[in-house]
Amino acid sequence: MKRAVALLLILALVLTGVGIAALSLLGGSDDPADPLSVPTTTPQPDATRPPAPGLARFYSQQLSWEQCRDHRLCATLEVPLDYAKPAGETIELAVLKVPAADPRGRLGSLVVDPGGPGAPATDYADGAASPGAVFRAPVLDAYDIVGMDPRGTGASTPVDCLSDDDLDAYVAQDPDPDTPAEVKTYTGFVDEIGRGCADRSGALAAHVTTTEAARDMDVLRAALGESRLTYYGASYGTKLGATYADLFPDRVGRLVLDGAVDLALSSRALSLQQAAGFETALRAYVQDCVDEGDCVLGDSLDAGLDRIRQLLDDVDAQPLPTDGDRELDVGNAFYGVVLPLYRRDSWPALTQGLTQAIGGDGSLLLRFSDLYSSRGTNGYTDNSSEAFYAISCLDDPWSIPASKVPANLADFEKASPTFGSVFAWGLTGCGGMQVRSTEPARHVTAAGAAPIVVIGTTRDPATPYAWAQSLARQLDSGVLVSRDGDGHTGYTEGNDCVDDAVDDYFLAGVVPEDGLSC
Template sequence: MQSARRAARRPSSTPGRGSRGARVALLAVLALVVTGCTAPKHQAGTTPPPADVDSAPSAELEPFYAQVLAWETCDEGECAMLEVPLDYADPEGQTIRLAVARQRAGDGDAIGSLLLNPGGPGASGVDFLDYATDVVSDDVQARYDLVGFDPRGVQHSQPEVTCLAAPKMDELLAYDPDYSTPAGVQRSIDMYAEFSAACLDQTGPVLGHVDTVSAARDMDVLRAVLGDTDLSYLGFSYGTQLGATYAGLFPERVGRLVLDGAVDPTLTTEESTLAQAVGFESALRAYVTDCQAGARCPLTGDVDEGMSQVRDLLDEATADPLPTGTDRPLTGALAFSGVAVTLYSQSYWTYLTSALTAAIEERDGSILLTLSDSYYDRQSDGTYSSNQTEAFWSIGCADSRASADLDDMAAEAEKIVAAAPTVGSYFTYGGVLCAQWPVPLVGGLADYSAPGAAPILVVGTTNDPATPYAQAQALAELLSSGTLLTYEGEGHTAYGSSNDCVTQNVDAYLLEGTVPAEGTTC
């Protein structure tokens, strides 16, 4: 998940973004274009449930809570567009439309709807729905209508955040900044100012309203329109921040919320960035340890020496980009993106070994470039299959902004590099991204404790690089009804990708409301 996310980190690097989609994209499946929601085949012909109109927070919002979705059949099952206010402070003003997709409960006797968010921010829940069947257990699919939605500004929602043309995005993502001089820092600020100006020009007013608080209010409208009295929700990575925000706004509407790969929404961007840099450093060290224990590893010597060799490769790519067999050489930024994406799941470490072997032994950056492209949803024809990166940065700058003061960023960079010497530099000077963002900061909630909410299940992985375990511990404590389920292992998020213990505990909670005993570890 972006860090809280998404943290002030080097904005053109990848580590901040966190989602189940990061792993799926690595296999080029989440990047498939959803066509059904924009070009429905025919009417689904289902009888809509009664909307929960009585839960509308105000009379002005009642028409949104009372709307009836026009479901159409699509590749995901059923698709529709949800209308919500652009600005909840002006509900009678401009409106926007959010893409929604639904897969009906398998046994026809649904407990209710289970809303899904794969993270990001900026990952498409509509696209994710096709792959949720590999994540959510059969028992849960049998009893819940699975509902994916694209938050405001994301992918299939209208309007979506749009910024630079693909060639310009290529340049931005490949750029290796020089933060050693004030002029170099200013160059980066100017580049992101150009990016953000393009976002405002291409996107319009919605750019100022893609914040997480507004997205959580949208979820309550969707809950009501689906006919659910309470919200049941499965959120990964940034999706935990969205879920915690919902709980803080509507504690009385909390049903069964699973927050996996948790973000601590109370951290400053600086705190979140430091924690995430340490998380990726730790995940890389675990990979190097495993690699060197294998039969063929390009990293020689002990673990510290192996980590140094990875750093040397990143430095080499910065100083003299590696050839890739294309007209796009592998820069340091792209090399780090290729490394980082494989750390989201231990099952992808073999890809990293292949990539490092080619880069170190043959000076061939092609595999690392392919990995980097998969993370950014860049296709072989040079186009991008989603707007996740634009939405990621836009939502991040709406929610929180790091200091862009030169002295502040330099002091922060020193702390980060000291704590994460191999990868820390890619998390520094994050304040440059939002330094000249063209719309005001919105911010988050003052209180996330959600007093009176039903039990909320928080899931944390002990060596999660993108959302370090300490944040899961903090969120479980922060929520008045939070309970922590711990998975001892590697990778980002746990449900559907770890072990039977996690699945059984999450399923018992979703299906029966049974909360794991305090201290449960899988």
């Protein structure tokens, strides 16, 4: 569930021969005289009413905006580490705003979250300012696009679980260990990352749940001066948005949840269905490659799938050289294949990466893997891989011991002959978690909330279409919009029917027909 904006931009550069290192989404001026640095928020009546008296000082905050990056505005929001102890320790959350392109027609603030969990929403808001990257021009004209790095992520007070060197090894290891030595390495990291989060992050490690992040989002809403939240969440951002709606149904404005997570499924069922989703996407990619002719993977679907499996086995036996100092290990090869499956537009880049790897050069697949884990040329650009673990395992610490993986293999390999065993081993992932959340589990219904638009894509690899169907049913006011197509998420993915429905909702409050099929 990674950032689609950055992936699209980087893959475009790869396909045109420009190196990844040349891409920069940052920049900007520190000129304090720039008019964008002037605070623009006037609180609306009732916007700052706190849900509990002890939270009044947080809800009465006014954001102090300063220019950052390239004509963006940045600020810091203060929230309690533990909402049960509002007078106790606090943490700081990073906020970025892209002002509405047409101030005279401004409708308000549109808060965004890209998913993960663990991806920085400030980067997502920054990238979303380009028309078509996430939103179309009329929405960018009417709304300030606001991203806040959820607690524990990005430039907000971050969790830390592993050193950079250990994180490199964690990502590179075989995600489907098939020798005693590989199993020992794998299980060792299960314990090490869980222990590391507790040791390196302290009290924060127990307070990065989705529920707490949703409470933070309501403090942000108040600080933005909005009486109701307008929100676009993608992938894991749908879980965050749905949780917010359940906590604060009277504060729900226009919410769109795209690439939905099914909040009713167990961890095992989620993994099993996601394995099937990636298998579906891989098969669609390979069939497309074969249909185009002269496919490097072979002349049939089965031949292409076998060639990819063989490539992963070969890299497991002997890592491939790259154009840098690092080799392509099998874990990197796996993520390098998986990441481009998130978008159909990325399939030509995957073909290029596979062609190189089959020829003995792992450079491009390593770049895709690095993008997946937010690794730059000189280390990690954010903590998304560690935050993914910390948030996921705090939300649901369920796991199985390594000894029970073999009993689960048949189900997972049936769902995904290519990737199933990787997902089966993933069931052990939270086994080393050392801390537990104080937040109770929630049965999310968002009773009393305004209509919430849920978007599902029929061949979405990361969040299968059935999840959107289920989430729309779980939410009392859920409205399902379906896109028939490939790739992760549905809005601004080339389907005018979906795009028009979302734009009409954001701009005019027109609720799409429940069950709209695009």
